[in-house]
Amino acid sequence: MTPDLALAAVPLPGGVRRSAVPGADEDGRLLEASVREPERFAVIFDRYFGQVHSYVARRLGRDVADDLAAETFLIAFRQRDRFDRHSGVVRAWLYGIATNLIRRHRRDELRAWRAAAKLPLPEPADAHEDRVAAQVTAQGASGELAAALAKLNAKDREVLLLVALGQLTYDEVAAALGIAYGTVCSRLSRARRMIRAAVQNPSSAESEEDPS
Incomplete structure (x- = not known):
């Protein structure tokens, strides 16, 4: 499976809805x-x-x-008394804070995806892990993948990247974004459907411009 198709195959939930967070x-x-x-x-x-x-x-x-990672933890420190450990997961809470900060840069990110779609794919790093990590960055994505990510609805892209890059469970994504599990x-x-269409058959991929 190519890296692009691996991203398109981010799994959907099966019979077990929740994954325990160690x-x-x-x-x-x-x-x-x-x-x-x-x-x-500090821990x-x-x-x-x-x-x-x-x-x-x-x-x-x-x-x-x-800057954003430092700001994420500064906000978390200042608001730590608001966290309820009985109804939340710290990792999801932190990613939620980071996501809110990333949204300030949404237009910059979108421009980067659109620019990457027009450029040749750079030589991959030697390690397979590095190639997989690079596949969903504007600097390392193939033209088809970058174009598809740029066309995704901002909210769909956010969920896809939290799962694919952040390695969050679906419950964690729901908590981080304050949305329902079904959403x-x-x-x-x-998002998977659009990515798959783009990397398998670019000429027939759906076109859904990001509204941000």
Whole structure:
């Protein structure tokens, strides 16, 4: 399966709806404790800063990621007393904050996808893992994939990238974006359909311009 088609095959839910998030309870207890003992927030920072930074970097580039990832954790620290560990997952909460910040740069991201669609695909990195990671960045995507991502509805693209890049479960995506689980499924299904059409048969791919 090519990297482009691998993205188009991001799985839809089967019989099991929820996927357990390892350490979720521990994260919640740590964050709750950090309200009284602020230094304990450092564990959350160390555990998730790299993940959040990588996610933002793949969407907006490393320079922007440095600022947005730092701002994500600053906001999280300031609002840590609002988190309810009994009804939320810390990782999803952090990605939700990051997503809100990324939305400020939506037009820049969209321009990058559109520009990438007109450029030849650069030489892939040696490692397979690097090739897969690069496939959904504006710098590394094929023309067909970049064009398809640019045409996606912004909300559909957001769900697809949280699953494909952030590796969030569907429940986490729902929590991060404040939407229903079924909405996550429908947006992901629509995004997959467009990506698959674009990379398998570019001339007949659907055209749905991003409204942002």
